[in-house]
Amino acid sequence: MCLGIPGQIIEISNVQQKLAIVNVGGVKRQINIACIVNEQHPVESCIGDWVLVHVGFAMNRINEKEAIETLQLLEELAELVSHQQ
Amino acid sequence: MKYVDEFREPRKADTLLRAIDKLSRQLKKPVKIMEVCGGHTHSIFKYGIEEVLPEAIELIHGPGCPVCVMPRGRLDDAISISQNPNVIFTTFGDAMRVPGSKTSLLQAKAQGADIRMVYSPLDSLQIAKENPDKEVVFFAIGFETTAPSTALTILQAASEKIHNFSMFCNHVLVIPALQALLENPDLQLDGFVGPGHVSIVIGTEPYNFIAQEYRKPIVISGFEPLDIIQSIWMVLQQIVENRCEVENQYNRLVEKPGNQVAIAAMNEVFEQRESFEWRGLGEIPYSGFKMRAEYAQFDAELKFTIPNQKVADHKACQCGEILKGVLKPWQCKVFGTACTPETPIGTCMVSSEGACAAYYKYGRYSHIAKNMIHEKEKVRV
Numbered sequence: 001m002c003l004g005i006p007g008q009i010i011e012i013s014n015v016q017q018k019l020a021i022v023n024v025g026g027v028k029r030q031i032n033i034a035c036i037v038n039e040q041h042p043v044e045s046c047i048g049d050w051v052l053v054h055v056g057f058a059m060n061r062i063n064e065k066e067a068i069e070t071l072q073l074l075e076e077l078a079e080l081v082s083h084q085q
Numbered sequence: 086m087k088y089v090d091e092f093r094e095p096r097k098a099d100t101l102l103r104a105i106d107k108l109s110r111q112l113k114k115p116v117k118i119m120e121v122c123g124g125h126t127h128s129i130f131k132y133g134i135e136e137v138l139p140e141a142i143e144l145i146h147g148p149g150c151p152v153c154v155m156p157r158g159r160l161d162d163a164i165s166i167s168q169n170p171n172v173i174f175t176t177f178g179d180a181m182r183v184p185g186s187k188t189s190l191l192q193a194k195a196q197g198a199d200i201r202m203v204y205s206p207l208d209s210l211q212i213a214k215e216n217p218d219k220e221v222v223f224f225a226i227g228f229e230t231t232a233p234s235t236a237l238t239i240l241q242a243a244s245e246k247i248h249n250f251s252m253f254c255n256h257v258l259v260i261p262a263l264q265a266l267l268e269n270p271d272l273q274l275d276g277f278v279g280p281g282h283v284s285i286v287i288g289t290e291p292y293n294f295i296a297q298e299y300r301k302p303i304v305i306s307g308f309e310p311l312d313i314i315q316s317i318w319m320v321l322q323q324i325v326e327n328r329c330e331v332e333n334q335y336n337r338l339v340e341k342p343g344n345q346v347a348i349a350a351m352n353e354v355f356e357q358r359e360s361f362e363w364r365g366l367g368e369i370p371y372s373g374f375k376m377r378a379e380y381a382q383f384d385a386e387l388k389f390t391i392p393n394q395k396v397a398d399h400k401a402c403q404c405g406e407i408l409k410g411v412l413k414p415w416q417c418k419v420f421g422t423a424c425t426p427e428t429p430i431g432t433c434m435v436s437s438e439g440a441c442a443a444y445y446k447y448g449r450y451s452h453i454a455k456n457m458i459h460e461k462e463k464v465r466v
């Protein structure tokens with residue numbers, strides 16, 4: 001139920017209603033992007049954003065920097081674990 | 086970065102498992118960690134995570150599957166709305182097979198009710214626009230993950246003045262449920278893997294009471310296998326170091342304050358019910374949403390007469406114990422015999438996020454479950 005799938009916004013289809021076309025694993029569909037727009041990040045600037053899609057809505061933008069850091073931490077852990085053995 | 090495969094890499098999982106194994110040797114006693122969210126339960130079984138953890142760590146599967154906690158009475162109400170001759174009843178596919186006291190929505194559809202599966206509440210609104218002479222009702226279920234979407238849909242319907250659209254609101258809230266679990270003396274939990282997508286909406290602060298008042302560690306987690314294994318490792322670290330904190334493993338999506346647009350939409354349209362019934366768990370105070378009076382015209386509970394009756398669970402069903410994590414699915418006497426995904430008796434067997442369905446489907450990975458199923462006698466109900 002709470003499933004969310006990452007997708008990338010490729011086109012804005014309705015600025016006023018905050019609708020955009022998102023590419024989710026090669027499938028294109030229209031979603032509502034109201035939850036990811038604000039004054040600093042207007043509708044038009046959402047193209048290229050990676051978002052998490054849930055029941056036809058973008059829930060949030062995916063923070064690439066944080067994602068990289070999470071994976072980086074695991075790399076470091078790998079070194080630590082192998083050193084200790 | 087595609088944000089999927091990167092978080093499934095076996096080599097990194099292996100590293101984490103080695104780190105977990107090492108830490109677990111420092112435990113003074115075996116620990117029980119509850120994953121609250123049904124999405125996590127599903128991933129844990131799909132990837133066989135339970136099987137690769139050291140014996141000292143037991144995962145308890147929590148009540149975070151909105152389909153599983155839907156009480157029979159509310160389902161009967163939904164079915165009764167769908168049986169109105171002028172109604173098109175729309176629902177997420179997940180709810181179609183949930184057994185009510187007599188039938189499910191799927192059976193009601195076979196008997197002639199106009200019930201349609203939709204992917205999004207917006208699809209339901211679209212059906213309303215295309216069928217102005219029909220009443221279109223959306224079966225709003227889900228936690229705080231889904232509630233903002235239905236709230237935004239109501240706001241859209243209000244701004245477009247679509248009057249033949251309404252919702253049967255059954256949204257449930259994670260925090261009151263967690264509070265109820267923590268108050269349960271049967272459950273001795275040592276930590277939590279916290280719901281990721283709910284937290285995108287509500288942020289991490291609402292969980293502070295778990296660490297501060299109940300002194301339990303909680304780590305908000307993503308849904309890919311690496312996310313979950315890393316979160317278990319983080320909970321374990323807290324336990325070993327004797328810390329109780331709210332930590333966030335899913336920081337690529339969850340921010341401390343949550344999502345303000347989503348929260349505002351939810352608060353605009355919904356208010357907390359004084360009490361809401363959860364299947365198996367009973368009444369929990371302030372644990373569900375209802376529509377605010379300002380949006381009464383979109384409230385199916387007011388638009389239609391519903392039976393509004395409480396119906397006890399099936400006598401053979403132990404979903405309540407499963408949802409609280411007190412029993413394992415294979416300990417229910419009808420599991421895998423009378424109760425299967427094809428003929429579910431309880432809700433935990435319906436949704437792919439329910440612990441019973443997950444054990445049933447991925448049971449081949451679980452030695453314990455497999456042995457138990459073979460030893461069971463056939464039971465009929």
Ligand code: SF4
Pocket residue numbers: 401402403404405407414417418419420421424425429430431432433434435441
């Ligand atoms: S096996 Fe079926 S009846 Fe038993 S607890 Fe699970 S869902 Fe309920």
